[in-house]
Amino acid sequence: MSSEPAPAPAPASASTEEIEADLSTATISKKQLKKDARKAEKAGKASQRQQQQQPQAEEADPFAANYGDVPVEEIQSKVISGRTWTDIGDLDEAAAGRSVLIRGSAQTLRPVSKKMAFVVLRQSMSTVQCVLVASADAGVSTQMVRFATSLSKESIVDVEGVVTLPKEPLKATTQQVEIQVRKVYCINRAIPTLPINLEDAARSEAEFEKAEQNGEKLVRVLQDTRLNYRAIDLRTPANQAIFRIQCHVENKFREFLFSENFIGIHSPKLIGGSSEGGASVFKLEYNGQPACLAQSPQLYKQMSICGGFGRVFEVGPVFRAEKSNTHRHLCEFIGLDAEMEIKEHYFEVCDIIDGLFVAIFKHLNENCQKELETINRQYPFEPLKYLEKTLKLTYEEGIKMLKEAGTEIEPMGDLNTEAEKKLGRLVKEKYGTEFFILYQYPLAVRPFYTMPCYDDPAYSNSFDVFIRGEY
């Protein structure tokens, strides 16, 4: 348990970005760290001076206390005020008329006039429009309006205000309410120009195409930039949603299997030999002895079954030193693995895996609508088609479907990616599902520990689960 608290949120500060950039390329040199620290210190002092000067410049403003940059001493674990911050995602029509305090990243800063401005604040997948209108009654001065619009994008901002309902539906924000701003404080200013503009990073292909048709040229954030500034790219609504869905998948995976008497284990990743006999293994030195990174928890799961656990699952990293550069090959990925003892037939496993997938699909549909819609906006997709009772086909039946559709195929060989995708399309056309199980593979194409079929040793007790033509 690491118990150091996070520093006060400073996601867009210069020093944070530099640490990130260093991480993504090579080791962090101590020299560089010291340099960064000195730079950060200087920046801090400069900003303090600026704040100390500010009150003089704004002396004429009777509402000066209602806005400003919060000095670092104030946000540094000094007071426990008892105030509560409302989550932006919780701001709905029921909150109308209530006074709220919110904290978010300044996504859009839109001055309308000297006396009016809009600031859109974002918190994870949710955005809300904050309205500033200079008015003595509200305690809002023109200086305050100027302060708000002078903030840099992605600065962390506290807003106090009253929730109101807009006259027309808001297109630019997720929340269908507005905040009439009474106070606005900047907790942490982002540098004026960030390497990624979030609006650029969050656009769908359709938006690019539409702009192009109108003769506009929108900025595309390329993969390199996204990865070099991952902490900023992660802030796009789609990325926020993808990570949440990943967590939901893992939660449901664990919950379903635990309810079926599986036990979660963690098998070693530093091991004395390769897991599956392949050449694609990362090698390292372990106290002067050769060691490998586990390519699979397979044998450890089986040892757990021999060890009397009956049913086990594991969620953890898998390492494969494969040079293949396809979306199905990753040097490091998180495996969701399960293994169980069977009483008399391997269909017992098949049924568990089947039930597990269907439970996950249902869980996501029931609990992650907001996340799915958010992803859909940037990366449009159709909802997955699956049956309540999952389709199971033998390998032979699959081969037959492919042959009838004109694919030349070796009946006892492995399916290549193209054949698998085609089978996926054929199954979808014929059975109306994108999720099915193919079983009884030829023994020759499965790993050494696979059991042959009792009545035909050319086939094996094995299966793969296909989603959208890929297993």
Next chain:
Amino acid sequence: MSSEPAPAPAPASASTEEIEADLSTATISKKQLKKDARKAEKAGKASQRQQQQQPQAEEADPFAANYGDVPVEEIQSKVISGRTWTDIGDLDEAAAGRSVLIRGSAQTLRPVSKKMAFVVLRQSMSTVQCVLVASADAGVSTQMVRFATSLSKESIVDVEGVVTLPKEPLKATTQQVEIQVRKVYCINRAIPTLPINLEDAARSEAEFEKAEQNGEKLVRVLQDTRLNYRAIDLRTPANQAIFRIQCHVENKFREFLFSENFIGIHSPKLIGGSSEGGASVFKLEYNGQPACLAQSPQLYKQMSICGGFGRVFEVGPVFRAEKSNTHRHLCEFIGLDAEMEIKEHYFEVCDIIDGLFVAIFKHLNENCQKELETINRQYPFEPLKYLEKTLKLTYEEGIKMLKEAGTEIEPMGDLNTEAEKKLGRLVKEKYGTEFFILYQYPLAVRPFYTMPCYDDPAYSNSFDVFIRGEY
């Protein structure tokens, strides 16, 4: 998702043990595998011959169908009979009079006479006594009694029988019912002599001492043997319980934090530089470039916070190439990590961590009584003392307590293990708790990213959680 089903359970078969032994030493050579396969095939054929001969030898037995070795073809995913196996752990007094089918490992085989025998079957942490009494009414012959007692320990056995209540409480089994055996089949015979006798492996120190006082010498299973035959050692009730509790801790950790709006993440383990600047890092080659195994998810967690996730947790392996050989140093362990954005004070984190631990303690007490008792039988312990409202002490208060108790200590230095343990004892005496939080450590003893206290930069916004004198 790996979808190969487990082979029919064969935990104690010769070939399984050999695979395990290979794993624990070096890579599995293909030659050895082929040799093993040939050996296993031979053994299989021999046992088939034996079974084919058996019916002739036992021809005189009208109840021959009620017992025997199940040939491998029968257990190899041939039929789906629809039979259900009752879990041994579910056999209680409510089951009395019912006919049940159970599958377990033969833990004890105790012939009483030609006509009577006891067989104790074990499934995970649970054991039940099966009683064989030769009787024509029950369909049990003396040959069947002989067959049952001729089984090797740890063989996998199916028993059909009627649940009865014993006259006196049973000391040797966890379940307080007996099974009057009607049918007994061996699914998989263990080799006659296993490297570990489970009864030896499961004994407590108290049992060894008692035996020694009586002039008996019991066999001790040493650590090397346990690790070389891990799949057998895992079968001890205490190990079964420990792994289950580990899983419960992880479940509750995730559930609690998820309910507090944390998102589970998985940060990279193969990274371009060391995580915490230390020398104790495993180095390897990644496509011709130097890489390291992550020593901590710390910076990645912080990047997630900068990335707008607000609150994240991670459960995953942590790698540290430390040579220190203490129970607090491991080259590979599973870290339970959490990181969160704070609104105004690091006590917000402190409160979450505090609530998390107390929730886990309560969860284990409420859901794992059987597991805790099982561990207690082999490794006696006192229940953990903790308060509903967790004690928080400043580092300064901790130092003061130690000084008053006569410990010489550097007030701004780090606590060594001995001092920490002593503080744990002092706190337990004074406050009646073994769980407390020590906060506001000297800045100098914390990592570079720790925030100094706003009013005294010699101290820092940091804390550690102590359980039984160790953090």
